Amino acid sequence: MVERSEEVKLLGMWASPFSRRVEIALTLKGVPYEFSEQDITNKSPLLLQSNPVHKMIPVLLHNGKPISESLVILEYIDDTWQNNPILPQDPYDRAIARFWARFLDEQVYVTAMKVVGKVGEEKDAAVEATRDLLKLLEKELVGKDFLGGESLGFVDIVATLVAFWLMRTEEVVGVKVVPVEMFPEIHRWVKNLLDVDVIKKCIPPEDEHLDYIRARMESLKLKSV
Amino acid sequence: MVTGDVKLIGSWASVFVMRARIALNLKSISYEFLQETYGTKSELLLKSNPVHKKIPVLIHDDKPVCESNIIVQYIDEAWSSYGLSILPSQPYDRAIARFWAAYVDDKWFIALRSILTARGEEEKKAAIAEVEERTDHLEKAFIECSNGKPFFNGDHIGYLDIALGSFLGWWKVVELDANHILLDETKTPSLFQWAERFCNDPDVKPLMPETTKLAEFARKLFPKPQA
Numbered sequence: 001m002v003e004r005s006e007e008v009k010l011l012g013m014w015a016s017p018f019s020r021r022v023e024i025a026l027t028l029k030g031v032p033y034e035f036s037e038q039d040i041t042n043k044s045p046l047l048l049q050s051n052p053v054h055k056m057i058p059v060l061l062h063n064g065k066p067i068s069e070s071l072v073i074l075e076y077i078d079d080t081w082q083n084n085p086i087l088p089q090d091p092y093d094r095a096i097a098r099f100w101a102r103f104l105d106e107q108v109y110v111t112a113m114k115v116v117g118k119v120g121e122e123k124d125a126a127v128e129a130t131r132d133l134l135k136l137l138e139k140e141l142v143g144k145d146f147l148g149g150e151s152l153g154f155v156d157i158v159a160t161l162v163a164f165w166l167m168r169t170e171e172v173v174g175v176k177v178v179p180v181e182m183f184p185e186i187h188r189w190v191k192n193l194l195d196v197d198v199i200k201k202c203i204p205p206e207d208e209h210l211d212y213i214r215a216r217m218e219s220l221k222l223k224s225v
Numbered sequence: 226m227v228t229g230d231v232k233l234i235g236s237w238a239s240v241f242v243m244r245a246r247i248a249l250n251l252k253s254i255s256y257e258f259l260q261e262t263y264g265t266k267s268e269l270l271l272k273s274n275p276v277h278k279k280i281p282v283l284i285h286d287d288k289p290v291c292e293s294n295i296i297v298q299y300i301d302e303a304w305s306s307y308g309l310s311i312l313p314s315q316p317y318d319r320a321i322a323r324f325w326a327a328y329v330d331d332k333w334f335i336a337l338r339s340i341l342t343a344r345g346e347e348e349k350k351a352a353i354a355e356v357e358e359r360t361d362h363l364e365k366a367f368i369e370c371s372n373g374k375p376f377f378n379g380d381h382i383g384y385l386d387i388a389l390g391s392f393l394g395w396w397k398v399v400e401l402d403a404n405h406i407l408l409d410e411t412k413t414p415s416l417f418q419w420a421e422r423f424c425n426d427p428d429v430k431p432l433m434p435e436t437t438k439l440a441e442f443a444r445k446l447f448p449k450p451q452a
Binding site: 092 | 291296321
């Protein structure tokens with residue numbers, strides 16, 4: 001039960017996978033929170049004050065105390081609200097979950113960004129590299145409904161960046177980075193995710209999201225010319 | 226209490242390996258240390274960490290755990306009834322410790338390493354300035370986390386102490402290479418004093434590599450471009 005005095009505020013951005021993953025976690029646990037949409041091109045005093053080191057979203061404010069970095073926030077949420085656990089209970093399984101989360105953020109995300117940001121040969125190389133990394137995720141999904149096993153877990157929440165950002169960008173980027181013939185398990189997993197109420201509630205609405213991605217890609221192209 | 230079979234694949238010179246070893250020491254876990262030869266990767270390493278092929282890898286009852294900070298957390302959780310807690314007990318303190326440990330790896334270490342890889346004086350100066358700025362952040366972090374106690378974790382060393390402190394050997398080596406003080410007693414007095422305490426901790430002292438030996442190894446790892 002959440003006490004009246006508990007105040008949970010999320011400084012986030014509607015189109016950011018890092019912000020949305022925090023919303024998924026809070027919603028999964030039934031934690032009421034105030035969402036404060038941030039303009040990252042014109043950062044608010046609250047954001048700058050709450051995350052002076054990185055000046056980035058998401059930032060979770062719990063009773064006024066700030067927590068930054070999405071993976072740190074997810075673990076904090078799991079530590080604080082213990083219903084519907086996100087991380088597994090067993091220490092070894094937790095280590096594996098943390099490993100894949102880092103892999104997704106440090107390897108998959110970084111490489112996938114190059115697909116969007118580069119052109120020509122460099123873009124092709126980025127597509128290949130992203131696919132090589134995703135093959136590892138594909139393997140992990142064999143025989144499982146979710147990366148977390150039978151139900152949605154920590155790695156699934158982090159991996160939404162693949163399901164609803166990387167895979168959505170394909171339309172805009174014009175390259176099928178994650179074709180179903182190469183990644184049948186991943187496609188099956190995305191369908192499983194879309195059956196989960198919390199996911200449906202928390203991912204950005206598709207049309208607006210695609211418009212946003214298109215606009216961002218245009219501005220990236222203009223910058224690289 | 227049965228700890229099971231514990232092996233650690235690593236190297237005497239690696240910061241990241243040291244983190245795992247300090248954590249094992251804190252919990253008094255005996256383990257077999259499998260020293261990798263520089264320049265080669267053993268079959269066991271490639272099999273245990275096929276994704277990154279990097280050390281350290283902790284193998285507990287034949288199950289591999291990779292990534293130093295993940296290994297440290299695993300050690301804390303798998304042997305939670307042994308010795309003292311490595312992560313703080315309160316969720317908020319844990320979050321702060323995790324935040325700064327991530328900062329050490331993602332921002333601070335990258336800056337430190339760029340001093341060693343810098344080409345020319347201009348690049349070196351810029352790298353040094355960046356390290357100084359980021360070390361300043363860590364000084365503030367220490368004051369915030371320690372709350373007047375001797376370590377980031379409080380009365381005894383913990384997760385964040387281990388994350389940053391394991392760099393102290395290399396920190397000295399980079400100072401020598403840059404010919405510039407990077408842990409300044411006057412600029413970051415709290416960190417400076419913490420560093421001395423950390424190095425003298427009985428679970429750390431036997432693991433800290435000797436500066437000359439490490440400097441020699443550094444020259445192999447980061448050869449200077451021909452003039």
